[in-house]
Amino acid sequence: MTANIDHAAPCGRLPRIVVFATGGTIVSSGDDPTQLTGYRIKGLSVESLIAGVPALKRTAELEAEQIANIDSMSMTSEIWMRLARGIEAAAAREDVDGIVVTHGTDTMEETAWFLNLVLKTEKPVVITGAMRPATAISADGPLNLLNAVRVAADTESRGKGVLVVLNDVIATARDATKMHPTNVATFRGPDLGMIGMISGDAILYIGASVRPHTTATEFSLADLSGLTKLPRVDIVYSHADDDGVFVDAAVAAGAGAIVHAGTGNGSIHKETEKALVRAAEEGVLIVRASRTYSGAVTPGVDEWQRAGFVPSGTLNPQKARVLAQLVLAKYADADAGERRKRLADAFARY
Numbered sequence: 253m254t255a256n257i258d259h260a261a262p263c264g265r266l267p268r269i270v271v272f273a274t275g276g277t278i279v280s281s282g283d284d285p286t287q288l289t290g291y292r293i294k295g296l297s298v299e300s301l302i303a304g305v306p307a308l309k310r311t312a313e314l315e316a317e318q319i320a321n322i323d324s325m326s327m328t329s330e331i332w333m334r335l336a337r338g339i340e341a342a343a344a345r346e347d348v349d350g351i352v353v354t355h356g357t358d359t360m361e362e363t364a365w366f367l368n369l370v371l372k373t374e375k376p377v378v379i380t381g382a383m384r385p386a387t388a389i390s391a392d393g394p395l396n397l398l399n400a401v402r403v404a405a406d407t408e409s410r411g412k413g414v415l416v417v418l419n420d421v422i423a424t425a426r427d428a429t430k431m432h433p434t435n436v437a438t439f440r441g442p443d444l445g446m447i448g449m450i451s452g453d454a455i456l457y458i459g460a461s462v463r464p465h466t467t468a469t470e471f472s473l474a475d476l477s478g479l480t481k482l483p484r485v486d487i488v489y490s491h492a493d494d495d496g497v498f499v500d501a502a503v504a505a506g507a508g509a510i511v512h513a514g515t516g517n518g519s520i521h522k523e524t525e526k527a528l529v530r531a532a533e534e535g536v537l538i539v540r541a542s543r544t545y546s547g548a549v550t551p552g553v554d555e556w557q558r559a560g561f562v563p564s565g566t567l568n569p570q571k572a573r574v575l576a577q578l579v580l581a582k583y584a585d586a587d588a589g590e591r592r593k594r595l596a597d598a599f600a601r602y
């Protein structure tokens with residue numbers, strides 16, 4: 253069904269959307285319009301971004317809140333928690349119809365996935381950013397922001413989980429993945445996660461995620477109330493000549509879980525396997541993900557299953573890491589066996 257923004261405003265007033273800004277390319281500046289890489293955040297604020305898109309005024313009543321102003325490769329779980337608390341407070345307000353988050357694209361998928369698992373709201377939460385800095389020729393940020401606000405203002409976007417909107421695509425937080433370092437069509441790939449599109453000013457949904465999200469997950473901000481950051485989980489990336497050095501380093505650094513970004517179907521080098529089995533025996537949770545970035549990782553050989561390694565299914569390594577962090581946070585007091593069972597259940601469910 254098509255919903256046009258002109259028809260989405262609740263009874264005679266413009267929808268009220270709260271924009272939470274965290275930084276990213278969308279507020280970055282180059283030295284001149286042709287500088288498309290190597291730019292930096294140089295003091296542009298979310299207000300200046302909004303002021304540069306006059307059409308926003310006709311689309312929604314906007315409120316802006318700056319949560320951070322960083323490049324998202326330096327994102328932290330401390331910011332995630334602050335952001336999630338801000339969103340929940342805004343979403344609880346009766347006069348607020350939707351939420352937009354502006355964010356760098358590097359870790360956008362991780363932030364979106366975290367929010368998708370913990371937020372307890374049916375109101376639309378849309379995350380957007382840009383691939384070209386605000387100063388660039390053909391900057392993509394202004395239209396992405398306008399489209400994100402349109403999607404957040406559309407009543408059809410309610411209850412769909414956190415949505416990633418970039419380059420006219422509406423994708424689920426679960427499946428959207430950054431696939432290109434510079435192209436504006438970076439969120440794409442074999443498992444794109446696209447459930448809708450923006451065509452002109454029309455918003456067209458063509459699907460929905462069947463995995464539980466937001467109000468239907470076991471996770472919430474209440475589980476994280478005593479924490480200033482999420483538990484440590486490291487990703488170890490496999491390759492020829494691999495060995496257990498980084499696994500041992502992760503255990504020594506206090507990792508509660510390790511996500512192994514294996515070759516192929518979550519495969520593990522025989523030298524690394526010894527270190528992972530040792531880590532599992534010490535109670536560290538082990539997730540087998542894949543560096544192939546598509547398809548599903550299945551349970552694998554008997555030895556891996558006996559050691560309690562959990563296959564990541566269709567979650568990529570960085571999203572598997574976030575899910576493992578939430579399991580560790582929620583089930584911190586459980587014994588190792590129970591925690592591992594919760595982890596396996598979470599990967600099967602979400």
Ligand SMILES: NC(=O)CC[C@H](N)C(=O)O
Pocket residue numbers: 275276277278322323324325355356357358359381382383384
């Ligand atoms: N296109 C981008 O947003 C990437 C720029 C920056 N590295 C960030 O993620 O914030």
